[in-house]
Structure formats: structure tokens, C-alpha cells
Amino acid sequence: VRGVFNVLKSMEGEDEGDGLFSWMALNDNKAGMEGINREKINKIILEASKGSKFYENELKKEQQVNQRIEKMMLQKAQITEQQFRKAEGQVEKLTADLERGRDLGRVVVHVDMDAFYAAVEMRDCPELKDKPLGVGSWRLLSTSNYHARKFGVRAAMPTFIAKKLCPNLIIVPLNFDKYRATSAEVREIFAEYDPNFLPMSLDEAYLDITDHVMHRQSWPESMRTYYLHSGCSELKEIKYDADLSLDLFEDSPSASPSVSGPAGAVVFGTCAEEAVREMRFRIEQKTMLTASAGIAPNMMLAKVCSDKNKPNGQYRIPAERQAVMDFVKNLPIRKVPGIGKVTEKMLSALGIKTCAELHQKGALLSLLFSETSFHHFLQISLGLGSTHINRDGERKSMSTERTFAEMSSVEEQFRLCRELCGDLANDLQKEGLKGRTVTVKLKNVNFEVKTRALTLSSVVSTEEEIFAAAKDLLKAEIDHMSPQPLKLRLMGVRVSGFVSGDEKKSLQKSIISFFQSGRLESGETSQHSGSFFQKAHVRRLRLQAEQQESPGPSDQAPAVEHALLNAPRKEYFTCPVCFQKQEGMDLGKFNQHVDECLTSVYTASWEQDVSSCPAQGDYIRTEEGLHHRQLQVTNVDVTEPKIGNGILHTSMGHSSIFAAHTMPGLMSQTSEGCEEKTSRNSSDLHKVHYCDGGHQRTSSSDSKFGGVYSVEPEGPGPGCPALICPICNVQQDTSDLAIFNRHVDICLNQGVLQEIGQEVVSHTPGIPFSAGVKCQGLSRGAVKRIPSVFIFILLFIIVIVYQLNA
DNA sequence: GGGGGAAGGATTC
DNA sequence: TCACGGAATCCTTCCCCC
Numbered sequence: 001v002r003g004v005f006n007v008l009k010s011m012e013g014e015d016e017g018d019g020l021f022s023w024m025a026l027n028d029n030k031a032g033m034e035g036i037n038r039e040k041i042n043k044i045i046l047e048a049s050k051g052s053k054f055y056e057n058e059l060k061k062e063q064q065v066n067q068r069i070e071k072m073m074l075q076k077a078q079i080t081e082q083q084f085r086k087a088e089g090q091v092e093k094l095t096a097d098l099e100r101g102r103d104l105g106r107v108v109v110h111v112d113m114d115a116f117y118a119a120v121e122m123r124d125c126p127e128l129k130d131k132p133l134g135v136g137s138w139r140l141l142s143t144s145n146y147h148a149r150k151f152g153v154r155a156a157m158p159t160f161i162a163k164k165l166c167p168n169l170i171i172v173p174l175n176f177d178k179y180r181a182t183s184a185e186v187r188e189i190f191a192e193y194d195p196n197f198l199p200m201s202l203d204e205a206y207l208d209i210t211d212h213v214m215h216r217q218s219w220p221e222s223m224r225t226y227y228l229h230s231g232c233s234e235l236k237e238i239k240y241d242a243d244l245s246l247d248l249f250e251d252s253p254s255a256s257p258s259v260s261g262p263a264g265a266v267v268f269g270t271c272a273e274e275a276v277r278e279m280r281f282r283i284e285q286k287t288m289l290t291a292s293a294g295i296a297p298n299m300m301l302a303k304v305c306s307d308k309n310k311p312n313g314q315y316r317i318p319a320e321r322q323a324v325m326d327f328v329k330n331l332p333i334r335k336v337p338g339i340g341k342v343t344e345k346m347l348s349a350l351g352i353k354t355c356a357e358l359h360q361k362g363a364l365l366s367l368l369f370s371e372t373s374f375h376h377f378l379q380i381s382l383g384l385g386s387t388h389i390n391r392d393g394e395r396k397s398m399s400t401e402r403t404f405a406e407m408s409s410v411e412e413q414f415r416l417c418r419e420l421c422g423d424l425a426n427d428l429q430k431e432g433l434k435g436r437t438v439t440v441k442l443k444n445v446n447f448e449v450k451t452r453a454l455t456l457s458s459v460v461s462t463e464e465e466i467f468a469a470a471k472d473l474l475k476a477e478i479d480h481m482s483p484q485p486l487k488l489r490l491m492g493v494r495v496s497g498f499v500s501g502d503e504k505k506s507l508q509k510s511i512i513s514f515f516q517s518g519r520l521e522s523g524e525t526s527q528h529s530g531s532f533f534q535k536a537h538v539r540r541l542r543l544q545a546e547q548q549e550s551p552g553p554s555d556q557a558p559a560v561e562h563a564l565l566n567a568p569r570k571e572y573f574t575c576p577v578c579f580q581k582q583e584g585m586d587l588g589k590f591n592q593h594v595d596e597c598l599t600s601v602y603t604a605s606w607e608q609d610v611s612s613c614p615a616q617g618d619y620i621r622t623e624e625g626l627h628h629r630q631l632q633v634t635n636v637d638v639t640e641p642k643i644g645n646g647i648l649h650t651s652m653g654h655s656s657i658f659a660a661h662t663m664p665g666l667m668s669q670t671s672e673g674c675e676e677k678t679s680r681n682s683s684d685l686h687k688v689h690y691c692d693g694g695h696q697r698t699s700s701s702d703s704k705f706g707g708v709y710s711v712e713p714e715g716p717g718p719g720c721p722a723l724i725c726p727i728c729n730v731q732q733d734t735s736d737l738a739i740f741n742r743h744v745d746i747c748l749n750q751g752v753l754q755e756i757g758q759e760v761v762s763h764t765p766g767i768p769f770s771a772g773v774k775c776q777g778l779s780r781g782a783v784k785r786i787p788s789v790f791i792f793i794l795l796f797i798i799v800i801v802y803q804l805n806a
Numbered sequence: 807g808g809g810g811g812a813a814g815g816a817t818t819c
Numbered sequence: 820t821c822a823c824g825g826a827a828t829c830c831t832t833c834c835c836c837c
Contacts, residue, residue: 054823061816138820156819158823171820201819340818370830401825437812447823453813492825497812 023062024049027154027341041152041165048161057447065342069349072368076350079367087363094378095362103297103387104319107272109193109207110294110302111279113186114311116203118145119289120182121172132169134162142174146311179203182287189282193275198389206299206389213272221267226278228264229285273316280314297324300385303337324383328355336380355381394498398433399441400424401492406445408485410478417474420493421467428495434459436497438469442477443490452477459499466495 025042049055113119117135122128122145132148134141134157141162144153151166162169183202190197194207216224268278276293283291290312294305297319308315317327332354334344350368352358358365359381366374379385400423407413417440428434438460439453452473460466470493478486 049823052822058823064816137824139822140824142824156824160820160822163820338818340816342817372830395827397827399826403824439813449815451814455812490824494826496827 023065023341023345024055024058036150036152038152044164045152045161048164053446065345069346072346073349075368076364079364083367084363087366091362091366091378094375095382098379098382098384102321102382102384104321104324105210106208106297106387107210107213107319108296108299108302108387108389109209109272109276109279110296110299110306111190111205111207111276111283111291112293112306112310113203113283114290114292115143115145116182116289117143117174117179118148118172120178121175123288124178125172128170128172132166134159134169134171135174136171137173138171141171144169182289185287186283186289186291189279189286193279196389196391198391206302208389209272209275213270213275216270216275219270224268224270224274224278226266226268226282226285228266273314276314276316280312298383298385298387299389300337300380301327301383304331304335307335328381328383331355333358333380338376339380355383395431395433396498397435397439397494397496398424398427398431399439399492399494400427401441401490403443403490405489407488407491410485413474413478413486413488413491414471416491417470417493418463418467420491421470422463424493424495425461425463425466428461433495433498434461435495435499436460437495438466438473439494439496440470440473440477441490441492441494442474442486442488445487445489447489449490450477455497459497460495466493 024046025038049058118133121133121135128145130147132151132153133145134148134153135144136142136159138159141153141155141157141159143155144157144162148154148162148166148169151169153162153166153169159171179202183199186203187197187199187205190199190205190207193209193212197205197207199205266281268274268281272295276295280291280293283289292306292310292312293314294302294308295314295316296302296305297317301317301324305315305317317323333339333347333352334341336355339347347353347358350361350364352361358377362374362378362381365377369377400420402416402420404416407416436457436459437453437455439451441449441451443449454469454473456469460469474491
């Protein structure tokens, strides 16, 4: 081993203690690993690892980081005095800005269960209590208990290395059902202190107990009194202390309350620390497991604090600037969440090991790192973090991946790929997600990871859809390696680029906004929507100018913009329900019209054949196609959002409503009635016909976009099959796909209208929506079951349409 | 040349 | 035992379009 070190040392020119030794070394940044024999442990780890593919890859990764550091040092050497002075000024200014925004008013708590999986196993099998324990598989450990940690055994360690470190280690397989059940019990308690707590995993959560502590001040003692374990009579008379915690952790501090009442009654105080102590006490009473907690003015600090007195302890940073700065001063950067071994190593190369040093070298960091990274570092150095626990963060991707023994067979690889797509499709469908980007992740037997992504023109969520993209990506990699086989040890599939909640709700909100328009402030309108609308409009004008026969658009566009931006207004609205142009109406009247339209469509159409609905007109096909219909409120020849006070404002918040104005190739409407637009890439296009009050309207649409059941160059010819609406299930008396399309759209929109109706009714009791709405031939329940049947029918129609085209 | 999006890799827990 | 995960997000780079 020493020989290996020496070779590496000479190769890398680094001091002992750095280089691969530290790169591969045990990460002892974990509670329960203090005072262990690092040197001995690291030798064992290195000896067990060396020569393996994993080790080779780690070596490669470390060299890459070293190269990054070298590059950074070169950059550093080139910094001039002047640049540095300027950076110092900027850092000073930014620091002052950040200081001004410092919020010490929240009481944020981070609670972390101690060695959770291992603790659950020890609780359920007390004979394990005094033995070193690893929970996981024979390949990799998920976690270990504190006995095992003394041997250097820790989470994410390969089991064979753990066994070398601790030959007596007992391995217990994971049992997620048990952990989930226990976690649910703990979360019930969390919810009593903060109903909106943010779970990070089964064993970890952030809580904002500001309100709880405030209310707690006036609580009588009886509301702050809890009793020792009622289910265990033998514990009743035992003085509350480590006795209760089953000695899971030796020498651990306990959650001992400040006051012990008679007969096992425990009274807690009113301050934040007492509240958290009480919470931990209750967790322990309920689950027989201990938790540690950190209390601080923000999430970053709370997280660091929860580790401070682990296990079974808590730590609080008072809500004072000086207390925060004192705490942060000597805090090793590696303790900060978000700083891992790469960042640690890079900062270490600059002589930064603590948060105080992070601040001292702020100017340097601003010159060497990206703005994002630098801002992050500066915030850490000032002890700043998020004071708002964001519970509404939307998921950005979903993936599944699997590691396996070497796989070289192409057939097997495609089979696995499909399997993963199936698993992922199930997961996506559980959350009702659809995404546009499919990514395949491949790790070869040398541990080299590659990802290949494909962004589609429409959203996907089913196994077939995902696999269609994933198999192409996989095939490309197989072909790339050919004639060598692609030797894999891991494959994963990810879907991202979800249709955002905003987009999903845009239609709903935009229509609701009609009902609520009076509540919106005009100030809000101009603030949010003005620039967007103007840009969208200007862009549309540019497109129009480009298509006119007049001289080059680049020359003309500014003039056209100017002329049109300053043209007298001629306003009208297109009703999003009946699609009729409404001229000469003020907002009040227009809203009234929409109300009436909605009411009539809503009450009539669900009880009658939807094909008889009078709604006619335009609609925008979106990439989401059938899944996200969008109604259009068209504002023509108006250059500012002023007319939209109330109505347009809300729509502006959801730009997709105006997608047609901004997306070349999609239809836009003018006051003249109809126009034809062509895409830049006309080869991809099919014309889609629309009818508007008897005028034929032609627009271009990317065939891959939402035209699922309408893609046809010139409409169906004679002899085409009867068209049955997949929503209302009624045969349509037309062979014109455009008319058929419109019918289906109306049917689809009614589902949305139904929801909106309900929402609006709840806000606006006076609006007479029908309570018993239903689609002809389908019960309300059946309407909700439509999607799976619907997809099959649509696929069937697509096949027919394409065959007709062919 | 800049903005924005896509792709791929890096990083973290 | 026979040999280093899975999931998600962030960051950087590249490329296209205006």
C-alpha cells in the first residue's frame, strides 16, 4: 500500500495525505465516526479497492479534478491587481445587499432520525443492539449503526470492504415497508408542529415552527405535558433518560426535558428549544427511536446544527447575527450541505477550509467561479440560507436505473431498456406526469457514465412512447461502439421537461380570470404583462412583415413595429367558449358574455349531443396536443395590455395562451379573419383546415404537434370510415376531419369547463352551473376513466388517418 | 454577439 | 457471499437563431 502511495505521490506531485489517498479515503463526515483510526481504515479501504475497475475510474475522476484545479490556479495567477480590487468592491457591495436581506425571524428546524434504518432494525431485533450492524445488500450498504461506524463502516460503502473493516459486521437486508411505516409515525408528530413540514427523505425533514412557538407561549402547562411510554409499564417509573432510548447509542445525550413531573409526567417549556425537545421526546415515545435536531434561522444552518449533537441531541443557533457569524466562523466547509468532495478539494487548493476563509477569499472566488457558485459561497460564508421552506417545488425529472452484472448482448440490452421504460411509465402515470425529454444513462464496465438525451416535439408518458425514443438513443450508442460490444453494468431512463403546473393550469386560470377579473389590480397588469405582451405582439408583427411581399423584413420590421405600435386601437375579443368575435364590448359586457356562454355550454352541452354545440372558431394546437387544450383570447391590433386589465393579465401569467403569437408556424389570427402561415421547415408540415363562420381557414401545423387526430393534407377522401368521437362516443355526421376535430375539441374542453365551473361555483355561488352534468352516453365516472380507452381510440384513428394519407 | 434551449457531465445526498 | 447505488438537480458547453 505504501508503495502505491509513493507511486501516486510521485505521479501527482502531491503531499502525503492529499491526492488519491484523500480522494479514495473514508468520508468520516458522519456522526459516530469521531476518534476512529483513520489511517488504518484508509489503508484497508485502499488495499481492498486498488486494481479494480472502480478504483481505476476513481483515479481518472480525481485526475480530472486535479486538472480543473490546475486550470483554476492558472487563472488565479493571471488575475491583475486591478481586477482584484474591482472584485473586492463588488463583493463588499453584494455582502451589504445580502446583509440587508438577512432574515432572522423564522425558527427553522431540521430533524434527522439517528441511523434510521439501522435503528429500526435494532429496535425490532434487540439482540442486534450491541453488535456492529450494516443495513443493505451484499453489494452495498445503505447505512450502519454506531457500533459499525467505529470500525469505519458507513453508508454507501461496498459490503466487502465493510467486512474487511469489521469482520463481525452483521448485514441485515433493507425492509422499506418497515421504514415507511415508522416514518409515517414520525411525520404525524412533525405535522403537529408544522402542518406544512418538508420531508426530505424517510428520516429527515425541515419544519418551520415559528407559528407553533408563538402560539405555544400562551399554552397552559397541561398542553405541554407528556407521559412516559404508557405501553411499557416497567418504564413508567423510570426516570426519563437514556434508559428509554434502549441504549441505541452509547454516551449519547438525551432529550431530557427541563422539568419532570410526577408519575412519569414530563412538562416542556414554551421556547423553541423546548418545543423541539418535546417533539423528539414524543418521537422516541412513539417509535422507540431517537432523532437529532438543529434549530436556526434558516434551512442551511438548521441542517448543519442537526449534525452538531448527533445522535439524540439538538443544537440551536440564536436568532442574532453575531451568533450566526460566530457559529459559521470555524465551520468546515465540508459540513455545509451542497459542498461535496470535489468542491471541498477545489476550495482547499485555494486555502479555504472554513466558512470564515470562504468569506475572506470572496473576491478571489468571484473571479474564479461562476456567478451562481460564488453567490452560493458568499451566502454560506455569511450564514445565510433559505428562510422559506418551499413545499411547492415541482419535480423536474423522474428516472429509473438498474445496476447489473456485465451485459453485452444487444437483445438483452433492448429488453432491459423496454423494462425500464415500462417501470418509468408506471411511475410517471402515478403522478400524472408527461415529459418531452427522454434521457438514457449508460455506465459501462469501466464505470464510465454516459447520458444521451432526446427532446421530442410532444410529451410522452407511456412505455411505448418512452421506449420509442430510448431505443434510438441506445441503438446510437451500440452503433457507436460497433463492432465492439457495448459492455454495460448500468442502464437508466429518465423523463424530464414536464409540462409545468402553470401550463396545466393556464387554461383553467385564464378562464377563471374572466370571472375574477374585477379583483385584479390594474397595477399588477401593467407590471407583469406589459413587456411580455408587447414582445409577443412585436414578434408576430415581425413575422407578418417577413411574409409580406414588401422588401426585406430586417429593414422593414422596425418601421412596421413602430407603425403598428402607434396605430389607433381597434379592439375586440374572441370569446374563449363560443369563439365568436365580440366587438364593441367593454370588459364588463365581455365578461358577461363569457359567463353566459359558459353557462349555456355547460348546462346544455353535457345533456345534449355535444356535436350540436354551436361553438365554432379557432383554437391553438399545442405540443401537448390533446392533453392540454388551450383557449385563445385574441386581442388584435392592440399593442398594449391595457385592454386586458383583469382579463388578459391572468392570461399573461401563462404565456402558453399566446403561444400562437410567438411561435412561427402556428396559426395566428388577424382582424381580417384568416391568414395562412408557413413554417420555416415546411417539409414537416401538414395543413390543417379550420372553419370559422363559413370561411375556410388554413393554418400550418407541425405534424408532430398536437394534431393527433387531424393530421391530413387535404382532408379525408370519399369512403373514409365513419368518425366516432372518442369523448362522447357519438358517431359524427361528417367526413370532414376538421369539423370532427372541432367537435372533439369541444368535448375535451367541456371537461375543463366542468372543473372550472365547479371552481367558479365555489367562488361565485350566483352562477347557475348544472350540478348533474354528464357527457352523452357516459356517466361522470366514465368520463374520468376516459384516458386509457381514449388513448387506444386515438391511436386507432391516427393509424386510419395516416393510412388515408398514404 | 447574445439569448435561450438542448445535451451531457458533474455533483450531491 | 464475490465485489462500489439510485435519484435528482445543478452546471457547463455547445449550437441555433435572431
